[in-house]
Amino acid sequence: MTARTQVFYASTLFGAMTLAAALDEGVFGPRGDRRILLVSNNAAVPEITPALDEAPGFAALRSRFDEVRSWNEIIAPLHPSEWRARVVEVPLAGRLLASHLGLDGGIAELVVESIAVPPARTVAGLLRDCPVTVYSDGLMSYGPTRDPLPAEIAGRITRLLHLDLVPGLDPLLLSEYGVRPRTVSGDAFRRVLGEVTGSRSGGTGAEPGExxxxxxxxxxxxxxxxxxxxxxxxxxxxxxxxxxxxxxxxxxxxxxxxxxxxxxxxxxxxxxxxxxxxxxxxxxxxxxxxxxxxxxxxxxxxxxxxxxxxxxxxxxxxxxxxxxxxxxxxxxxxxxxxxxxxxxxxxxxxxxxxxxxPPADLGALVRAVGYCMQSEAHPDLRDQARAYLDAHGPARYFKRQRLSALGLLPPVAPSPSPLGRLRRRLSRALS
CATH class of the missing domain: 3.40.50.1980 (Nitrogenase molybdenum iron protein domain)
Known part of the structure; x- marks a missing residue:
């Protein structure tokens, strides 16, 4: 029987630790035939910046995967954050990637971060015949999806995994596609961190409590x-x-x-x-x-x-x-x-x-900001945004020009220039 593979993509050690915590919790089911971790170094100059699998502590995560592969090596000398296959190249590039990873038996699941941008979006566009899980490694999960996704990718996303960093706040990320979020527990993450950290403090000579x-x-x-x-x-x-x-x-x-x-x-x-x-x-x-x-x-x-x-x-x-x-x-x-x-x-x-x-209804604030950021993706949040602005005003978190463009504030009349004011005074004096 041909092995089916789970492919996990990560670009940061924090993201890899989040994946490890989810694996330990059984989010991806019992260990199947094969798990590949595809790592990407997205630094501006990756040639002189260590990738996550070269970072201290990664060895503690290594056993959760059968293989670790480098996306940078696969597409070299192109940069992971910049390269994406052109439409006509996708079928060939997809077959080449599948062959390189040994995916003859197909993919059981693809797991990626930052799905809206390369390299995750590129990988998801090339490995096409599988469900996609997206995981978030930070506060960006609470904001709206950065760019619209092709239907071919959006329709395959089954869930969003995230750490519950702000209790009571639901992620906006991917919600316009009906993707439901699932939390990864802080306890599982701390256990993984304990493995990664061990007894090290980073070798800086730093003292506790500073x-x-x-x-x-x-x-x-x-x-x-x-x-x-x-x-x-x-x-x-x-x-x-x-x-x-x-x-x-x-x-x-x-x-x-x-x-x-x-x-x-x-x-x-x-x-x-x-x-x-x-x-x-x-x-x-x-x-x-x-x-x-x-x-x-x-x-x-x-x-x-x-x-x-x-x-x-x-x-x-x-x-x-x-x-x-x-x-x-x-x-x-x-x-x-x-x-x-x-x-x-x-x-x-x-x-x-x-x-x-100042005291704030954080959920209402984030939904209002999210609507103003991506109003077309979240039209259902318009009334909530208006209610928040009516109650709290636009200070600090909103731009009046943006609110005016969305019809949430009347257009602000431009201030008359000093020359214009002088002309009007002269006109009134001469009339």
């Missing part, structure tokens, strides 16, 4: 300039110093490089704060478990919510107001994660104090 800054890659995404992102990290560090923190651990994002760490060291030296820099390939959650930092600070990283939800650590945001203002276009998929972090978590002030956000 504060921790989570870096992102906001400048690489074009949200902030590199200088602005450096200032954001420096502001976090100054606030922690004002709070009395003598030592701080900085966790760079894997895709951000080491530049921000170098600049932050200069700020730390000027402040007299001891700064340790974590290994960017080790998940932040490993440090949460091993070091139990007294405070975790970031902008809108999913790590802030995992720290609070899964590890009962204090977490705070910094810079979300600037990011919410800068995100463009309005439907930028980072908007819901930034909104959740800003509305849910305390804000770290310059003097080191923590300011609680």
């Amino acid at each position: 504060a921790m800054i989570l870096g992102q890659y906001l400048s690489a995404l074009g949200i902030l300039t590199p200088e602005e992102e450096d200032r954001l990290h420096a502001d976090m560090l100054r606030a922690l110093a004002a709070r009395g923190c003598a030592s701080v651990l900085f966790k760079p994002h894997p895709a951000a490089g080491r530049r921000h760490a170098r600049r932050l060291r200069e700020t730390a030296a000027a402040l007299g704060v001891r700064l340790a820099v974590a290994d960017e390939t080790v998940p932040a959650e490993s440090y949460f478990a091993a070091l139990r930092p007294a405070l975790v600070v970031g902008c809108f990283s999913t790590g802030l919510v995992t720290a609070r939800r899964l590890f009962s650590l204090e977490a705070a945001t910094s810079g979300t107001e600037l990011v919410l203002e800068r995100l463009a276009p309005y439907e930028n998929s980072n908007r819901v994660p930034a909104t959740i972090a800003d509305a849910l978590l305390p804000r770290l002030r310059a003097d080191g104090s923590l300011e609680e956000p």
Whole structure:
């Protein structure tokens, strides 16, 4: 009898840990004939950035899969985030991929993340004759689907797996296609993390109880300039110093490089704060478990919510107001994660104090923002969005131009220019 294969796709260690937790919970059924993990390195320069299967701790996950294959090697020298097969190439490329993976017996299931964009969308378009499970490894699951999916892919998606990071909040992702969400338990994830972490703390010399800054890659995404992102990290560090923190651990994002760490060291030296820099390939959650930092600070990283939800650590945001203002276009998929972090978590002030956000109906807010981001995909949310805006106004989370375009606010009349006002005064004086 020919073996049937389950194919799992992952690009981050956090995502692979989420898959491992789901496997351990039996979400994918008893172990069948064959399981392949297809890993993709989506860094800007993958040639000099370790892939997830090269990261410390991946060995603890390896036994859950029969084989580990590299998507980068399959499509080299093309970049995973940029290449997709043209329509005329799909049949041939699909057969080549199936042959390369040894899928002669067919695919029992394809499991991918970030289905709306390459490489996951590319892989799903090539491996066509199978059901698809989508899993989310962060706060983006609570936002709307970034781009419309082809019917051939959307019609095969059977479920959305996600960690229950915000209790009571239902994911919008893929809901327009009738896909039902299913949670992966925090207990299962913590058990997997325990395997990955072991007794390591990342080799930084960091001590338990210190504060921790989570870096992102906001400048690489074009949200902030590199200088602005450096200032954001420096502001976090100054606030922690004002709070009395003598030592701080900085966790760079894997895709951000080491530049921000170098600049932050200069700020730390000027402040007299001891700064340790974590290994960017080790998940932040490993440090949460091993070091139990007294405070975790970031902008809108999913790590802030995992720290609070899964590890009962204090977490705070910094810079979300600037990011919410800068995100463009309005439907930028980072908007819901930034909104959740800003509305849910305390804000770290310059003097080191923590300011609680104003009370908010988070579910209503996320649904209103989600409607404004993708109104055509979620017309059923229009009345809820209008009700939220009537009750709370458009401040902070909405753009008036967007609301006007959707008919949720009257168009804002442009302010008259100084020259126009002068002309009208002269006209009235001469009449």
